[in-house]
Amino acid sequence: MSAFDGLPPLRDVIATHDLRAKKSLGQNFLLDLNLTAKIARQAGNLTACDVLEIGPGPGGLTRGLLAEGARHVLAVEKDSRAMAALAEIAAHYPGRLDVLNADALEIDPTAHLTPPIRICANLPYNVGTELLTRWLTPPDWPPFWTSLTLMFQREVAQRIVAKPKTKAYGRLAILSQWRTEAKIVMDLPPEAFTPPPKVHSSVIHLTALPEARYPARAETLLRITATAFNQRRKMVRSSMKSLHPEIEDLMGEAGIKPTSRAEELTLEQFCALARTLDAAR
Numbered sequence: 001m002s003a004f005d006g007l008p009p010l011r012d013v014i015a016t017h018d019l020r021a022k023k024s025l026g027q028n029f030l031l032d033l034n035l036t037a038k039i040a041r042q043a044g045n046l047t048a049c050d051v052l053e054i055g056p057g058p059g060g061l062t063r064g065l066l067a068e069g070a071r072h073v074l075a076v077e078k079d080s081r082a083m084a085a086l087a088e089i090a091a092h093y094p095g096r097l098d099v100l101n102a103d104a105l106e107i108d109p110t111a112h113l114t115p116p117i118r119i120c121a122n123l124p125y126n127v128g129t130e131l132l133t134r135w136l137t138p139p140d141w142p143p144f145w146t147s148l149t150l151m152f153q154r155e156v157a158q159r160i161v162a163k164p165k166t167k168a169y170g171r172l173a174i175l176s177q178w179r180t181e182a183k184i185v186m187d188l189p190p191e192a193f194t195p196p197p198k199v200h201s202s203v204i205h206l207t208a209l210p211e212a213r214y215p216a217r218a219e220t221l222l223r224i225t226a227t228a229f230n231q232r233r234k235m236v237r238s239s240m241k242s243l244h245p246e247i248e249d250l251m252g253e254a255g256i257k258p259t260s261r262a263e264e265l266t267l268e269q270f271c272a273l274a275r276t277l278d279a280a281r
């Protein structure tokens with residue numbers, strides 16, 4: 001029996017191609033095609049867009065994206081065992097799916113994509129935050145993509161949308177909210193995946209703003225947020241001492257009380273400090 005898109009059900013695909021999930025690759029598969037189509041819909045209208053998918057695995061979300069009308073999908077998968085299953089999907093949707101057997105951290109996908117580009121992925125947990133950080137911090141803005149629709153562990157999704165003075169607030173919140181509008185659009189229980197992970201998951205949708213909310217250099221913001229949140233309980237005058245010999249004066253110029261703790265500083269204050277530091281160099 002075939003699924004609604006005319007291809008075999010994902011359980012059969014996994015059995016046929018012996019795609020037993022590997023923990024080392026962060027493999028927790030979505031097998032319900034209604035659910036993957038619903039996630040694809042969270043990415044917005046795909047008919048006039050190219051979509052970059054990282055980690056298609058057996059292709060559940062890939063099939064959702066294609067069934068929802070994506071103009072073209074580029075799927076980047078590290079696990080060569082999945083190539084035969086993905087080739088069957090490509091043959092079913094001629095000219096609309098390209099697959100790269102590569103590590104997403106090692107390649108530049110832009111050469112294979114035509115704007116407008118959306119990114120949609122059930123990310124491997126081990127590389128998810130690294131990829132997100134890279135997508136959020138190119139030197140120039142706007143980036144090559146218009147939106148990101150990403151599955152994360154719920155705790156990571158909460159860190160992306162967190163507000164100051166909360167436990168979840170940190171580097172990911174600053175970098176995400178600086179240049180995008182971010183919201184959690186779906187929650188999924190562990191049972192939605194095979195094998196089920198230990199924790200709940202959430203889909204987060206980030207839309208690239210035309211301009212950052214406050215000016216700053218990405219490289220500087222990366223450095224100061226890493227320094228500040230590395231010792232989040234300390235006062236910023238001590239946690240950020242290594243950034244500049246006159247850090248307390250620079251904080252004053254940026255409107256920051258040196259006795260504050262990192263989690264009390266707003267996005268606007270972090271950006272002001274980044275600019276003051278750059279001007280002082």
Ligand code: SAM
Binds near residue numbers: 078
């Ligand atoms: N998209 C599929 C789904 O929703 O069922 C699979 C999602 S699974 C959570 C993550 C996928 O990312 C796996 O297929 C894994 O092999 C792949 N992966 C892990 N590390 C990767 C990397 N560095 N580059 C590309 N793919 C990777």
